[in-house]
Amino acid sequence: MSTPRIAISAPDGDVTYEQLDEAASRVAGALLAGRDDLGGARVAFLVPPSFAYAAVLRGTWRAGGVAVPLAVSHPPAELDYVIRDAEADVVVAAPGYLPALAPLCAAAGVRLITTDAALAAPALTAHPHLGAGRRALIIYTSGTTGRPKGVVTTHAGLGAQVSALVSAWGWTPADRILLVLPLHHVHGLVNGLITALAVGGTCEMLPAFDAGAVWRRLASGDITVFTAVPTIYLRLIAAWEAASPDVQRAWSAGAGRLRLMMSGSAALPVTTLERWRALTGHTLLERYGMTELGMALSNPLDGERRPGSVGAPLPGVEVRLVRESGDVIPDDAEPGELEVRGATVFLEYWRRPEETQVAFREGWFRTGDVAVRDRGAYRLLGRTSVDIIKTGGYKVSALEIEEVLRRHPAVAECAVVGVADAEWGERVSAVVEARPDAPLSLELLQAWAREELAPYKVPRALRIVEALPRNAMGKVVKPELAALLATAEPE
Ligand code: MLC
Ligand code: AMP
Numbered sequence: 001m002s003t004p005r006i007a008i009s010a011p012d013g014d015v016t017y018e019q020l021d022e023a024a025s026r027v028a029g030a031l032l033a034g035r036d037d038l039g040g041a042r043v044a045f046l047v048p049p050s051f052a053y054a055a056v057l058r059g060t061w062r063a064g065g066v067a068v069p070l071a072v073s074h075p076p077a078e079l080d081y082v083i084r085d086a087e088a089d090v091v092v093a094a095p096g097y098l099p100a101l102a103p104l105c106a107a108a109g110v111r112l113i114t115t116d117a118a119l120a121a122p123a124l125t126a127h128p129h130l131g132a133g134r135r136a137l138i139i140y141t142s143g144t145t146g147r148p149k150g151v152v153t154t155h156a157g158l159g160a161q162v163s164a165l166v167s168a169w170g171w172t173p174a175d176r177i178l179l180v181l182p183l184h185h186v187h188g189l190v191n192g193l194i195t196a197l198a199v200g201g202t203c204e205m206l207p208a209f210d211a212g213a214v215w216r217r218l219a220s221g222d223i224t225v226f227t228a229v230p231t232i233y234l235r236l237i238a239a240w241e242a243a244s245p246d247v248q249r250a251w252s253a254g255a256g257r258l259r260l261m262m263s264g265s266a267a268l269p270v271t272t273l274e275r276w277r278a279l280t281g282h283t284l285l286e287r288y289g290m291t292e293l294g295m296a297l298s299n300p301l302d303g304e305r306r307p308g309s310v311g312a313p314l315p316g317v318e319v320r321l322v323r324e325s326g327d328v329i330p331d332d333a334e335p336g337e338l339e340v341r342g343a344t345v346f347l348e349y350w351r352r353p354e355e356t357q358v359a360f361r362e363g364w365f366r367t368g369d370v371a372v373r374d375r376g377a378y379r380l381l382g383r384t385s386v387d388i389i390k391t392g393g394y395k396v397s398a399l400e401i402e403e404v405l406r407r408h409p410a411v412a413e414c415a416v417v418g419v420a421d422a423e424w425g426e427r428v429s430a431v432v433e434a435r436p437d438a439p440l441s442l443e444l445l446q447a448w449a450r451e452e453l454a455p456y457k458v459p460r461a462l463r464i465v466e467a468l469p470r471n472a473m474g475k476v477v478k479p480e481l482a483a484l485l486a487t488a489e490p491e
Contacts, residue, residue, distance in 0.1 A: 027059025219254025229393030
């Protein structure tokens with residue numbers, strides 16, 4: 001008799017596909033609470049990386065619900081925003097998060113259940129029919145218009161995203177991915193968890209990123225696939241350099257046995273790619289994606305992986321480059337905005353029809369990323385908006401942070417930008433016009449912002465100025481701020 005396949009290996013145990021299936025049916029039963037079909041009701045859930053997380057995700061779908069993963073790193077203000085914006089029908093929480101969520105759910109009038117209760121419910125026996133066009137997932141992402149928006153993907157869209165990855169990256173049931181990324185974004189959730197489960201592989205989850213723990217697991221010989229953001233590779237390189245020569249040898253040899261190591265969510269510096277190759281023998285496979293698209297461009301599994309390039313369109317994905325005028329760019333070498341079309345593209349921004357409409361041009365999704373094509377492969381050059389920051393692989397809206405800072409009593413006006421940073425890619429930085437008679441320091445402002453914002457959105461560098469640089473129209477000139485902040489030490 002063959003040993004049953006392990007679906008999830010996580011801090012709360014190793015579970016087989018059969019056990020996961022049974023657990024998902026219990027969660028579905030708890031969510032439905034006697035109804036036949038959730039009919040697209042939103043199920044928000046705050047669950048750390050675990051078997052319970054996968055059971056809630058699958059249980060939500062089995063019951064006909066739309067999964068809205070909440071971020072374990074977010075303070076109550078951001079959780080409250082998502083629960084309300086998504087108009088969640090129910091919130092499922094790991095028991096440790098009850099104290100934070102109970103008051104929010106009570107105030108919003110939303111049902112709150114624990115993962116323990118959901119996993120102990122009687123298993124559902126009859127499932128609602130799930131048409132592929134039904135909404136499956138809402139992931140919140142920042143944009144250039146204030147507060148985060150919910151990106152809605154259907155079951156068909158998710159299926160197309162996963163199929164593209166399985167065929168491009170050669171996923172098989174023999175794969176075991178080591179997952180250390182947060183599960184409220186597509187990199188960890190779709191590329192990691194959902195794809196591994198879709199092929200019948202194993203998803204091994206660590207509770208959070210820890211460089212030593214990751215190296216030990218990479219060196220174990222059990223792992224076949226690893227994916228991370230550039231900041232994580234830098235942390236792993238730093239840990240390797242601090243280790244003894246024996247440990248270094250063991251780690252390098254073990255990591256060299258994986259079949260695939262990938263980087264994405266932010267630009268991979270060529271120096272990081274080269275250092276990683278020297279340590280492990282792997283040329284990281286860099287790819288480009290977005291919450292609205294899943295993955296769109298990728299270097300090849302077999303064949304030349306070009307440093308500094310994000311490769312060619314994945315199967316089923318069409319891309320084009322467009323001038324500001326809207327003309328499509330026919331040739332290599334001329335940069336333009338990257339636009340994407342295909343079955344992987346999201347359905348809509350949740351309850352934001354106007355923002356959904358302007359995000360598309362002639363049926364093509366406008367990414368806001370500027371790229372150039374070179375012999376069939378694409379290189380990213382930047383973004384069309386200075387108000388989008390990528391830090392540690394997280395997308396952050398400068399405008400959202402400015403709105404929060406402006407509420408501080410000592411802040412007369414402020415402007416937030418991303419400043420290039422070796423560790424984080426970009427670092428969230430602020431220039432503030434302080435009120436003349438009010439005391440202000442980085443610590444005070446950070447403490448203030450931490451109440452409202454996730455840690456990666458809190459400004460790390462600050463300049464206090466008498467007047468922000470403005471143009472003749474009175475608009476703050478952000479490029480000038482970047483130069484000012486580039487020389488500023490954290491205060
Ligand atoms: C955290 N800190 C930061 C920071 N984030 N400082 C500056 N800039 C940032 N961005 C600070 C914290 O406040 C804290 O400071 C200290 O660093 C440690 O915080 P932490 O939360 O414990 O950070 P850490 O665990 O070290 O996290 C680093 C990380 C994490 C790289 C593991 O950022 C991460 O998991 N990033 C992945 C994001 C991701 O998955 N993105 C995918 C989006 S999908 P103090 O002072 O309190 O000690 C997407 C599409 C695609 O982009 O293409 O994939
Ligand atoms: P998100 O909205 O969090 O899904 O982030 C998507 C954004 O991440 C894209 O629009 C790009 O700006 C950025 N991104 C993703 N992959 C890469 C990459 N390989 N290189 C540079 N930027 C990337």
